[in-house]
Each structure stands twice: as structure tokens, then as C-alpha cells.
Amino acid sequence: MPVVVAVLVVLTILTLLNLLLTFGVIRKLREHTQELAAARPVVTLPVGAQVPDFTASTAGGDVVSIASLRASGGLVAFLAPDCSGCKEQLPSVRAALAEALDTPMAVLVVLTRLRPEPDRDRADRERAELVAALGVHDTRAAIVHEPLDGALQSAFQVAAFPAFYLVDTDDRVAGVSNNASQLPSLFPGRDVVPAGR
Numbered sequence: 001m002p003v004v005v006a007v008l009v010v011l012t013i014l015t016l017l018n019l020l021l022t023f024g025v026i027r028k029l030r031e032h033t034q035e036l037a038a039a040r041p042v043v044t045l046p047v048g049a050q051v052p053d054f055t056a057s058t059a060g061g062d063v064v065s066i067a068s069l070r071a072s073g074g075l076v077a078f079l080a081p082d083c084s085g086c087k088e089q090l091p092s093v094r095a096a097l098a099e100a101l102d103t104p105m106a107v108l109v110v111l112t113r114l115r116p117e118p119d120r121d122r123a124d125r126e127r128a129e130l131v132a133a134l135g136v137h138d139t140r141a142a143i144v145h146e147p148l149d150g151a152l153q154s155a156f157q158v159a160a161f162p163a164f165y166l167v168d169t170d171d172r173v174a175g176v177s178n179n180a181s182q183l184p185s186l187f188p189g190r191d192v193v194p195a196g197r
Contacts, residue, residue: 049137056151073106075108110150
């Protein structure tokens with residue numbers, strides 16, 4: 001009997017040491033991940049950058065390009081129906097799009113999927129639900145469907161979803177953010193909020 005008790009005590013001590021080591025490894029991994037994230041440069045077009053020329057077809061068959069934004073500037077929103085951040089920000093995104101549609105500026109919404117969806121009908125239904133939730137049925141809002149890392153995402157160097165860009169009449173980025181509530185008011189007299197601020 002004393003041998004069994006001694007074995008149980010040793011096993012208990014070993015289990016506790018194992019737990020302590022596991023927690024230490026997890027803590028170090030978190031610190032390492034945070035250091036990597038802090039050291040990684042933001043890969044996106046910064047405020048003031050020239051937007052490269054692009055062309056894409058809308059869901060309605062129209063062609064959009066940088067010239068579409070040139071007349072009075074524009075708001076370009078990159079969203080995905082399978083993006084949790086996009087769903088969380090729907091009220092802010094909807095408000096920003098509604099505000100933009102009340103101005104002469106162009107509104108371009110780029111929809112993509114972050115993960116492949118084998119069921120095409122389900123993917124189409126999710127996109128339609130997102131468009132309905134955004135309230136962008138206005139004919140002035142151009143909606144482009146493209147695959148992940150498509151032409152528009154490459155032109156704007158989209159690094160994360162959602163992503164929002166204000167483009168001025170000189171084809172330059174006037175504002176960029178991954179949070180719709182951080183976008184400046186689309187009416188004159190309000191400051192632009194750069195990404196990460």
C-alpha cells in the first residue's frame with residue numbers, strides 16, 4: 001500500500017510539473033506571436049499613396065476602373081460574407097455606405113470569400129444576404145464579386161478584411177481603415193483617420 005501511495009504522489013507531482021511547463025510554453029508562444037505581429041509591416045496602400053489603375057466588372061456587367069472614382073472621389077469597401085469582423089461591423093459599414101450614397105462620390109463594394117465554399121448556391125445566397133444587409137441596392141453603388149487576391153484586392157494591397165479606402169479625385173488614398181467606424185465623415189470638414197490609429 002505505501003508503494004501505491006508513493007507512486008500516486010510521484011505521478012501527481014509529475015502531472016503538476018507538466019502543467020506548469022505547458023502553461024510556460026503557451027505564455028512564450030503568445031509573446032512570440034505578439035512580437036511577430038508587431039514586427040510585421042502593414043501591407044496596404046497608405047494614406048497619400050497613388051491607387052494603381054484597375055478594371056473590374058460589376059455584378060450587373062458594368063466595368064469599373066480608377067476613372068470611375070476620379071470625378072468626385074470614392075469609397076471602396078472590401079467585405080466577405082464569411083468574415084466575422086465584417087459581420088460585427090455591419091451597422092457601421094451600412095451607415096458609412098449610406099452616407100457615401102448621399103454624396104456625389106462613387107461607392108464600390110468588393111465582395112469575396114475568404115474560404116472556398118463548395119456549394120455555389122450557398123455562396124451566392126450568402127453574398128446576396130450581405131448585399132441586402134448593407135443596403136446597397138442603390139444603382140450608384142457598384143458591386144464587384146472577385147476571388148480572394150483578385151485584381152482589386154491586389155491593386156489596393158488589401159491585407160485584412162474588412163478594409164475601407166477613401167480615394168480622392170487625384171487617385172490617391174485619402175483614408176484607410178479596417179474599421180468602418182474609424183472612417184472619416186464623408187462630408188467636408190472632418191479629418192481622415194489613417195489605418196491603425
